[in-house]
Amino acid sequence: xxxxxxxxxxxxxxxxxxxxxxxxxxxxxxxxxxxxxxxxxxxxxxxxxxxxxxxxxxxxxxxxxxxxxxxxxxxxxxxxxxxxxxxxxxxxxxxxxxxxxxxxxxxxxxxxxxxxxxxxxxxxxxxxxxxxxxxxxxxxxxxxxxxxxxxxxxxxxxxxxxxxxxxxxxxxxxxxxxxxxxxxxxxxxxxxxxxxxxxxxxxxxxxxxxxxxxxxxxxxxxxxxxxxxxxxxxxxxxxxxxxxxxxxxxxxxxxxxxxxxxxxxxxxxxxxxxxxxxxxxxxxxxxxxxxxxxxxxxxxxxxxxxxxxxxxxxxxxxxxxxxxxxxxxxxxxxxxxxxxxxxxxxxxxxxxxxxxxxxxxxxxxxxxxxxxxxxxxxxxxxxxxxxxxxxxxxxxxxxxxxxxxx
Amino acid sequence: xxxxxxxxxxxxxxxxxxxxxxxxxxxxxxxxxxxxxxxxxxxxxxxxxxxxxxxxxxxxxxxxxxxxxxxxxxxxxxxxxxxxxxxxxxxxxxxxxxxxxxxxxxxxxxxxxxxxxxxxxxxxxxxxxxxxxxxxxxxxxxxxxxxxxxxxxxxxxxxxxxxxxxxxxxxxxxxxxxxxxxxxxxxxxxxxxxxxxxxxxxxxxxxxxxxxxxxxxxxxxxxxxxxxxxxxxxxxxxxxxxxxxxxxxxxxxxxxxxxxxxxxxxxxxxxxxxxxxxxxxxxxxxxxxxxxxxxxxxxxxxxxxxxxxxxxxxxxxxxxxxxxxxxxxxxxxxxxx
Numbered sequence: 001x002x003x004x005x006x007x008x009x010x011x012x013x014x015x016x017x018x019x020x021x022x023x024x025x026x027x028x029x030x031x032x033x034x035x036x037x038x039x040x041x042x043x044x045x046x047x048x049x050x051x052x053x054x055x056x057x058x059x060x061x062x063x064x065x066x067x068x069x070x071x072x073x074x075x076x077x078x079x080x081x082x083x084x085x086x087x088x089x090x091x092x093x094x095x096x097x098x099x100x101x102x103x104x105x106x107x108x109x110x111x112x113x114x115x116x117x118x119x120x121x122x123x124x125x126x127x128x129x130x131x132x133x134x135x136x137x138x139x140x141x142x143x144x145x146x147x148x149x150x151x152x153x154x155x156x157x158x159x160x161x162x163x164x165x166x167x168x169x170x171x172x173x174x175x176x177x178x179x180x181x182x183x184x185x186x187x188x189x190x191x192x193x194x195x196x197x198x199x200x201x202x203x204x205x206x207x208x209x210x211x212x213x214x215x216x217x218x219x220x221x222x223x224x225x226x227x228x229x230x231x232x233x234x235x236x237x238x239x240x241x242x243x244x245x246x247x248x249x250x251x252x253x254x255x256x257x258x259x260x261x262x263x264x265x266x267x268x269x270x271x272x273x274x275x276x277x278x279x280x281x282x283x284x285x286x287x288x289x290x291x292x293x294x295x296x297x298x299x300x301x302x303x304x305x306x307x308x309x310x311x312x313x314x315x316x317x318x319x320x321x322x323x324x325x326x327x328x329x330x331x332x333x334x335x336x337x338x339x340x341x342x343x344x345x346x347x348x349x350x351x352x353x354x355x356x357x358x359x360x361x362x363x364x365x366x367x368x369x370x371x372x373x374x375x376x377x378x379x380x381x382x383x384x385x386x387x388x389x390x391x392x393x394x395x396x397x398x399x400x401x402x403x404x405x406x
Numbered sequence: 407x408x409x410x411x412x413x414x415x416x417x418x419x420x421x422x423x424x425x426x427x428x429x430x431x432x433x434x435x436x437x438x439x440x441x442x443x444x445x446x447x448x449x450x451x452x453x454x455x456x457x458x459x460x461x462x463x464x465x466x467x468x469x470x471x472x473x474x475x476x477x478x479x480x481x482x483x484x485x486x487x488x489x490x491x492x493x494x495x496x497x498x499x500x501x502x503x504x505x506x507x508x509x510x511x512x513x514x515x516x517x518x519x520x521x522x523x524x525x526x527x528x529x530x531x532x533x534x535x536x537x538x539x540x541x542x543x544x545x546x547x548x549x550x551x552x553x554x555x556x557x558x559x560x561x562x563x564x565x566x567x568x569x570x571x572x573x574x575x576x577x578x579x580x581x582x583x584x585x586x587x588x589x590x591x592x593x594x595x596x597x598x599x600x601x602x603x604x605x606x607x608x609x610x611x612x613x614x615x616x617x618x619x620x621x622x623x624x625x626x627x628x629x630x631x632x633x634x635x636x637x638x639x640x641x642x643x644x645x646x647x648x649x650x651x652x653x654x655x656x657x658x659x660x661x662x663x664x665x666x667x668x669x670x671x672x673x674x675x676x677x678x679x680x681x682x683x684x685x686x687x688x689x690x691x692x693x694x695x696x697x698x699x700x701x702x703x704x705x706x707x708x709x710x711x712x713x714x715x716x717x718x719x720x721x722x723x724x725x726x727x728x729x730x731x732x733x734x735x736x737x738x739x740x741x742x743x
Contacts, residue, residue: 156520156521156523157519157521158521160519160521161515161519169523169524170523174484174487175516175520177511179507179512182480182511182512184480185476185477185480185483185484185508186480186481186484186512188480188481189483189484189485189486189487189488190485190487190488192481192484193484193485193487193488193490194488196466197488215476216476216477216507216508219474219477219480220477220480220481222474222477223471223474223481394521397521398517398518398522399517399518399556400517400559401517401522401580401581403580
């Protein structure tokens with residue numbers, strides 16, 4: 001049997017791995033279609049298979065920029081943390097940005113998302129395609145997110161819970177917790193309530209592959225499947241749950257295989273290829289929005305650093321250095337860049353502008369990112385720095401709701 | 407109290423009917439309310455509390471759930487987050503442990519961690535309590551687990567009037583409420599009472615004085631209230647006048663009613679069928695000791711379950727649980743202190 005670690009996207013093994021993966025993906029796609037409709041035409045099948053073919057050049061370039069935004073947020077936070085300016089633990093999303101950008105890009109403003117600790121960029125990237133600076137978009141602002149990171153009053157949760165546990169009901173972002181997979185039943189409830197209210201929202205939940213070992217993962221996906229709720233469980237399979245490799249977490253080569261037990265589609269995406277993530281997630285989203293029920297989308301990726309920044313040094317020991325090197329080699333920004341060059345969307349100097357890919361966070365500089373990306377985050381950081389700390393007595397507030405009384 | 411009211415038998419209603427009426431009326435009143443639990447629809451619930459509701463309100467609003475307490479309470483949080491009020495039934499309150507994480511880490515904390523943006527109107531209710539031979543897994547009073555989780559309200563009515571009024575109050579409260587029903591009281595004829603025909607609630611956080619007395623205060627809730635009342639009758643024969651307080655609501659707690667009673671009697675016993683160690687009786691005694699020590703003529707005392715699981719057969723069960731005899735003996739002891 002193939003070791004799941006051979007799916008680590010690099011080198012010759014990876015070539016074999018992705019070759020096999022392509023077959024799996026096709027099988028899964030067929031399953032998905034047959035589950036959806038017995039009479040799908042070939043034309044329809046082609047359309048469902050490749051939503052990214054519907055993206056315009058502008059969309060593709062926007063996606064490329066969003067990868068930079070996610071990367072820059074991570075790079076900058078790592079630097080800020082190293083300078084001792086931040087409290088708490090940083091869970092780097094480095095090398096996993098394509099999962100976030102690819103999955104978020106196809107959503108409608110009315111959809112809900114439920115990111116976890118490693119998905120910090122998702123909080124402000126929701127609805128980015130509807131203009132970064134649009135104050136009415138249903139994503140959180142960079143100011144809110146940075147205020148949360150800095151633990152300031154201007155954050156939506158007023159710095160009660162740590163920076164990775166934010167969310168916003170009004171922005172339709174379910175609050176993250178440390179209880180892994182624990183937001184999937186909440187997402188299912190959100191979807192159920194939305195359906196009762198006549199909505200067509202899809203709810204995307206993000207989970208590490210380690211989360212799929214939790215009982216609540218099964219209970220929630222089972223419940224969603226029974227009620228055909230539009231909940232997409234995205235599994236960011238980054239090969240490591242803290243210090244435990246995936247073959248010690250999951251008994252099947254693909255986490256997506258768990259879907260079979262619920263009679264729902266289990267798709268596999270190349271988590272380093274933003275367009276493949278977009279395709280697979282959109283397939284699942286369209287399937288769910290049409291009333292067919294939930295799906296699992298496993299995105300094969302690789303965690304660039306430790307579980308958290310406290311773990312970076314130890315991670316070098318429990319993970320062989322050649323594995324780290326291999327895992328990082330297929331950088332999602334580089335993969336996207338190559339696609340855009342192949343499509344003719346990047347030409348001339350643009351082909352080699354802003355080369356953040358393949359660099360450690362410590363080695364990347366502002367020159368490796370588009371200036372508007374740097375400016376965007378600077379705005380957020382400036383707001384956070386200028387926002388006061390919450391008053392100490394606030395710690396006693398909001399244990400109970402008092403009917404909206406002050 | 408209820409057993410002595412004079413309404414014609416036909417108009418009197420039992421504890422279970424009171425709960426059912428509360429759910430029915432709240433479902434009718436609040437179109438955004440939903441009930442979910444195991445076997446609550448087609449079957450009408452293991453005890454029949456939800457009987458007829460699915461036929462009346464449909465499968466979407468009275469939902470038969472998979473056997474998954476975690477999904478029942480976890481999805482209720484999501485529904486509440488998205489504008490709904492949810493009654494989540496635990497088939498037996500013992501099974502709530504399977505949904506524990508979602509209740510204490512998600513449901514209880516949501517309002518706090520969002521600094522008030524979100525509130526979670528969910529009532530988790532279920533049959534609780536011993537004295538019926540339910541054995542280890544169908545007899546527990548595990549309320550202390552939830553009193554220890556800030557953000558949850560915890561209540562336990564003992565009469566049909568309170569069962570209906572408090573369930574309605576809980577469903578309108580806006581906070582997550584853990585609602586302990588006493589299954590041995592569901593169909594108990596002796597406690598049936600006439601209920602108002604008009605809408606009413608019993609506010610959470612207010613205790614009730616079930617019997618006036620001047621020598622010793624017996625503080626309790628749930629089924630033990632009746633043991634205290636019976637003990638008071640026995641104590642009367644011994645010349646000891648007992649006041650019986652039914653706190654009804656553990657969180658929030660009506661301390662004033664307890665302290666005012668102790669000011670009168672200067673002696674207090676807390677009676678609680680949960681195990682002694684870290685049970686709610688200990689919390690009450692700690693508060694009384696801290697805030698009402700000056701009112702006491704004897705050490706505050708408690709009669710609780712022994713620190714054992716609840717055994718099955720009757721002699722074993724009664725051996726570990728509070729009984730009238732145990733309450734009387736303890737009251738005599740502290741009366742003579």
